[in-house]
Amino acid sequence: MEIKIENTCNERKSFCDSCNSHFMKVRPLIKEVVVSKHFKRDLKDEEKISFIIKNVLDCSHLEFNELHKFEENIEGNLIFRAKKENLHIVYCIDKTMRIIFLRAIRNFDEYRKFLDNKKGLKLMIE
Numbered sequence: 001m002e003i004k005i006e007n008t009c010n011e012r013k014s015f016c017d018s019c020n021s022h023f024m025k026v027r028p029l030i031k032e033v034v035v036s037k038h039f040k041r042d043l044k045d046e047e048k049i050s051f052i053i054k055n056v057l058d059c060s061h062l063e064f065n066e067l068h069k070f071e072e073n074i075e076g077n078l079i080f081r082a083k084k085e086n087l088h089i090v091y092c093i094d095k096t097m098r099i100i101f102l103r104a105i106r107n108f109d110e111y112r113k114f115l116d117n118k119k120g121l122k123l124m125i126e
Contacts, residue, residue: 023068023080023093032098033057036124042104052089053101056082074118077125081111090114094125 033053043049055063066083071090073079082089088111090103102124105111115121 023070023078026078026093026097027059029097030057030093030099031096034098034100036100036102038103038124039101049101052082052084052104056089056091056101057099071115074122074125077122079115079121092125100125 035049035053040049043052052063054060056067059067064082064084066081069081069083071079071081074092076095078093080091080093082091086106086108088103088105088108089101090105090111091099091101093099102121103111103114105114
């Protein structure tokens with residue numbers, strides 16, 4: 001899956017209300033997009049995956065209830081979440097400035113468990 005990265009976030013725009021300052025700082029530095037096997041398995045549909053990734057990268061919060069919600073910093077890897085209805089999209093910006101789409105989880109309790117597993121999350125990022 002080929003994903004083009006456009007550097008559209010050099011300055012805050014009216015639609016960037018939901019952008020966390022952590023994301024605004026690193027967004028212009030993102031060099032690569034990585035989609036994990038788990039993320040692909042969670043969504044199963046290539047078109048839906050591309051649509052979600054494009055909207056996250058474009059900071060298009062029109063599709064999301066929440067976008068770029070900063071969750072935590074795990075050893076220099078910034079973890080974020082986007083929420084669309086009951087779907088929690090978990091992604092991170094790693095130390096090498098790649099955005100990695102980790103999981104798409106429909107259950108909030110499962111999402112919390114996923115975030116609480118720091119060791120597993122770190123392994124998934126690496």
